[in-house]
Amino acid sequence: MQSNETPTCNVSKNSAMAKVLQQCKLIVWDECTMAHKKSLEALDRTLKDLRSNNNRFGGAMILLAGDFRQTLPVIPRSTPADELNACLKSSNLWKHVKVLHLSKNMRVELQNDQSGNIFSKQLIDIGNGKFPIDMLTGCINFPQSFVS
Structure with a gap:
């Protein structure tokens, strides 16, 4: 894809999908972190056009989860730098995103499990790089309770 391309979503102004997107x-957008930044930018351009509204995303609220x-986005035959460049955080739209962090696993909370x-907290610790690493192997040694 050339850098000067400005893709849009393939939605005709008279289609049923356009009517839904206009209203x-x-x-x-769940699992948005796997999407290429050009997808988000295409959605922005498409909604502006379909809704005849030049505000970001045509005035619709977008929840990126x-x-x-x-x-991150998978770019065939690419370098890590290519993948980072394709990431949503590299989009010019990212500066308008308000980031919120979820702090409680509600499924666990509601089931009082x-x-x-414990498992949920261990996953968060792994994701945050706070889980102990074996200095000899460089691997994480999971407690038996984690894998049983």
């Missing part, structure tokens, strides 16, 4: 107030500690709570 919706909120769009939830995901974890940047997980899989103590073992699930």
Whole structure:
């Protein structure tokens, strides 16, 4: 893809999908961290066009949900720098994103599951780089309770 390309989503102004996108107030994009930044930029241009509104995303609210500690965009035959450049955080739209962090696993909380709570906290510690690493192997040694 050339850097001067400005892709849009393939949605005709008279289609049923266009009607939905013209009326919706909120769009939830789950696992957004795997998407290429050009996808978000294409959605912005498409919504502006479909809604005849030059505000970001045509005035619709976009909820981006995901974890940047997980899989970033996969770019075949690329370098790590290419993947970072494709990441949503590299988009010119990112400066307008308000980042919120979830701090409580509600599934565990509502089920009052103590073992699930421990497991959930261990996953967060791994994601935050706070889980002990074996100095000889460079690997994480999981407690038996984690894997049983």
